[in-house]
Amino acid sequence: MRPMRLLLSMMLAFSIVCVVPAQIPLEPAQNYGIGIPDVFLPKYLAYRTRQLGSVDPAVMSISLGYVKGLSRSFTKMSGQMDVNLDSGAYNVSLTGLTPLTTYTVWLVDEQESIGDLPPLPDVVSGVTTLLATGPSALLTGVLGALPLGMTIDRVVVTPGLVWGAEPLAAGSVNVFQKMFFRRLSLVNDSTGEILFNETTLAPILSALVPDLAAQTDAVLPSGISPLAGPPMLGFTMSSSRLQSTTSGGSSSGSVKLDRLISQGADLFFNGKFSGNGRTCGTCHPASNNFTIDPPFIASLPENDPLFVAEFNPALANLEKPTLMRQFGLILENVDGLSDPVNRFVMRGVPHTLGMQVSLEQDTSLPNPPAEMTGWSGDGAPGAGALRDFATGAVTQHFTKSLNRIAGTDFKLPTAGQLDAMEAFQLSLGRETDFDLSKITFNDANVNAGEGLFVNGGTNPTFGGKCNFCHTNAGANSAALQNQNRNFNTNVEDAPLPARSVLNFPRDGGFGRTPNPDGSFGNGTFNTPPVVEAAESPGFFHNNLAKTLDDVVNFYNGPVFNNPQRPAAAQFKFTQQQLDQIVAFMRGINVLQNIDVAKRELQEILKLGSVTGSEANTRLQTAFEDAQDGIRVLNQGGLYPTAVSQLTVALNRISQAQQSTDATQRRTLIQQAIGELDGARGTIATVTP
Numbered sequence: 055m056r057p058m059r060l061l062l063s064m065m066l067a068f069s070i071v072c073v074v075p076a077q078i079p080l081e082p083a084q085n086y087g088i089g090i091p092d093v094f095l096p097k098y099l100a101y102r103t104r105q106l107g108s109v110d111p112a113v114m115s116i117s118l119g120y121v122k123g124l125s126r127s128f129t130k131m132s133g134q135m136d137v138n139l140d141s142g143a144y145n146v147s148l149t150g151l152t153p154l155t156t157y158t159v160w161l162v163d164e165q166e167s168i169g170d171l172p173p174l175p176d177v178v179s180g181v182t183t184l185l186a187t188g189p190s191a192l193l194t195g196v197l198g199a200l201p202l203g204m205t206i207d208r209v210v211v212t213p214g215l216v217w218g219a220e221p222l223a224a225g226s227v228n229v230f231q232k233m234f235f236r237r238l239s240l241v242n243d244s245t246g247e248i249l250f251n252e253t254t255l256a257p258i259l260s261a262l263v264p265d266l267a268a269q270t271d272a273v274l275p276s277g278i279s280p281l282a283g284p285p286m287l288g289f290t291m292s293s294s295r296l297q298s299t300t301s302g303g304s305s306s307g308s309v310k311l312d313r314l315i316s317q318g319a320d321l322f323f324n325g326k327f328s329g330n331g332r333t334c335g336t337c338h339p340a341s342n343n344f345t346i347d348p349p350f351i352a353s354l355p356e357n358d359p360l361f362v363a364e365f366n367p368a369l370a371n372l373e374k375p376t377l378m379r380q381f382g383l384i385l386e387n388v389d390g391l392s393d394p395v396n397r398f399v400m401r402g403v404p405h406t407l408g409m410q411v412s413l414e415q416d417t418s419l420p421n422p423p424a425e426m427t428g429w430s431g432d433g434a435p436g437a438g439a440l441r442d443f444a445t446g447a448v449t450q451h452f453t454k455s456l457n458r459i460a461g462t463d464f465k466l467p468t469a470g471q472l473d474a475m476e477a478f479q480l481s482l483g484r485e486t487d488f489d490l491s492k493i494t495f496n497d498a499n500v501n502a503g504e505g506l507f508v509n510g511g512t513n514p515t516f517g518g519k520c521n522f523c524h525t526n527a528g529a530n531s532a533a534l535q536n537q538n539r540n541f542n543t544n545v546e547d548a549p550l551p552a553r554s555v556l557n558f559p560r561d562g563g564f565g566r567t568p569n570p571d572g573s574f575g576n577g578t579f580n581t582p583p584v585v586e587a588a589e590s591p592g593f594f595h596n597n598l599a600k601t602l603d604d605v606v607n608f609y610n611g612p613v614f615n616n617p618q619r620p621a622a623a624q625f626k627f628t629q630q631q632l633d634q635i636v637a638f639m640r641g642i643n644v645l646q647n648i649d650v651a652k653r654e655l656q657e658i659l660k661l662g663s664v665t666g667s668e669a670n671t672r673l674q675t676a677f678e679d680a681q682d683g684i685r686v687l688n689q690g691g692l693y694p695t696a697v698s699q700l701t702v703a704l705n706r707i708s709q710a711q712q713s714t715d716a717t718q719r720r721t722l723i724q725q726a727i728g729e730l731d732g733a734r735g736t737i738a739t740v741t742p
Contacts (some may be wrong), residue, residue: 055178086319089481098409103439112140117437151186205471232266239308318478329452329464331359402597404428407483412529417675426538503638517622527584540578589644647683703729
């Protein structure tokens with residue numbers, strides 16, 4: 055039998071499906087309550103539209119790159135594997151090869167852990183082997199026979215012919231691909247909504263893609279598989295994987311998106327991955343807008359996992375405690391783990407809000423990361439996608455020693471856990487950028503600041519416009535293909551107060567090219583969004599600026615506006631204009647606060663129970679965003695009437711939190727929404 059026909063026969067006969075029986079439902083109240091499915095949805099639909107409009111919608115592309123955490127050898131290997139899920143044909147393009155070295159490309163089906171048992175061995179299949187004759191190669195072929203029931207979680211490139219060698223490059227199938235190529239619909243289980251009803255047919259080999267619907271159903275929101283206890287109806291155990299007594303494409307044809315997001319939230323805030331006690335939420339707490347700064351750090355108890363370098367001798371060089379406490383700076387080995395004590399940079403913690411509108415790849419970079427995840431854009435290992443960031447974070451920050459040995463110092467997130475955390479992070483903040491052309495602020499100074507932000511100053515010699523890089527106060531540049539671009543703003547040339555306390559290496563920005571000053575990179579850093587800036591200091595990758603005034607003064611000053619920068623990209627504002635730009639930044643931030651608070655309250659009203667744990671968590675988020683809005687306006691002395699309206703809304707939310715009566719709580723929530731709408735109308739007029 056020809057390999058292709060054999061593969062088709064195998065996939066039809068041995069599709070593996072995990073089915074959670076209907077008689078053991080998960081209660082909606084178990085949802086975590088942080089993250090909104092409707093925020094995730096537009097990003098997925100945009101991906102789906104692009105994929106359907108591509109030359110061949112059946113082609114699944116997996117970016118490949120260096121994976122710290124899986125490999126200790128610093129390599130420059132990168133590439134991409136394209137798999138046609140209708141024909142089985144594949145292309146693998148690789149760069150950064152060493153001539154006369156043998157490499158093998160593997161497909162990997164990761165095996166999930168069962169309770170506290172060690173994970174079963176991964177199922178692997180070698181796709182192709184090459185002897186490199188130069189620094190790059192293009193490999194083509196058709197997939198042959200694969201292990202029974204195999205699905206593709208990762209693609210890995212190793213040296214030699216035998217599995218087990220240190221990975222040199224890898225990439226994984228992301229959550230969008232798992233939805234699209236399985237042609238899954240999306241539902242909100244808590245509210246009963248059908249978020250998206252998929253009607254197109256899946257490709258012939260869709261069973262090669264992991265079943266996200268079954269995976270989501272098979273994991274409780276606590277992150278524990280039902281198989282941690284007695285096996286549930288519908289499952290049998292095999293020596294190499296979990297097998298179902300049924301077959302088919304997916305468990306139900308739809309993903310419970312709220313459940314997936316909740317699983318990701320649980321992992322984000324509680325998942326320690328057998329490490330030193332830290333979680334993702336240690337540095338990205340929801341209560342502080344998913345970032346940390348010196349005041350927040352000072353409020354933590356001395357035994358907080360953030361301070362593990364201070365009370366665990368094995369981790370004394372994991373952080374620079376003085377710089378963390380005084381300046382909010384975290385040690386990062388972004389240029390490789392071979393010499394972690396001496397080769398490092400110090401960076402602030404970027405918030406993770408609105409990432410679904412700030413990840414657009416900067417194609418102008420050499421070997422660009424798949425997504426722009428913050429600061430230099432290369433903080434995520436592997437392909438540099440958002441889902442890869444968790445792998446890098448666990449390796450960098452969760453380790454029990456600087457040896458960073460996976461399985462000993464930490465457990466790397468599994469493919470399923472990465473799916474959930476990816477979905478969670480894409481459910482936070484804004485689902486879309488504002489349209490500044492339709493917003494008129496009802497305060498003369500704020501509105502003037504918006505005009506200066508969009509159009510630049512009045513000095514004809516200087517043509518810089520904030521909006522060029524931060525279109526609509528976001529992170530993307532409409533003038534540059536709506537990408538989140540990297541720029542050299544000369545921040546590293548500015549005197550940094552932290553270095554006067556404790557000196558540390560210069561940060562070279564994107565890439566690992568060595569520079570004469572000892573840094574690595576091309577000096578560029580990617581653009582953060584402006585929308586959330588007023589509530590999430592510090593600013594720039596090294597927390598150079600503490601306040602919004604510091605930020606605008608930097609761009610108005612000599613370090614940024616040096617003679618090498620074209621006049622068309624330089625800024626020259628008067629002090630009044632600078633104040634107006636800051637006022638605009640506060641105004642747009644508060645519009646976002648109001649939108650988030652209102653959205654959380656509306657989500658509660660759609661739930662079956664407005665008094666359950668999910669509703670309580672969403673009330674707290676709404677409370678904190680309303681509170682942030684009041685604080686941001688008060689700091690700028692802006693919109694006293696809106697402050698009063700937000701204060702009433704805050705009180706209504708607080709009363710709802712204290713009420714256990716469903717009818718009363720619903721009424722208070724509706725009243726709070728009305729006050730939020732009133733405050734938004736006080737701040738700005740929006741043209742439809």
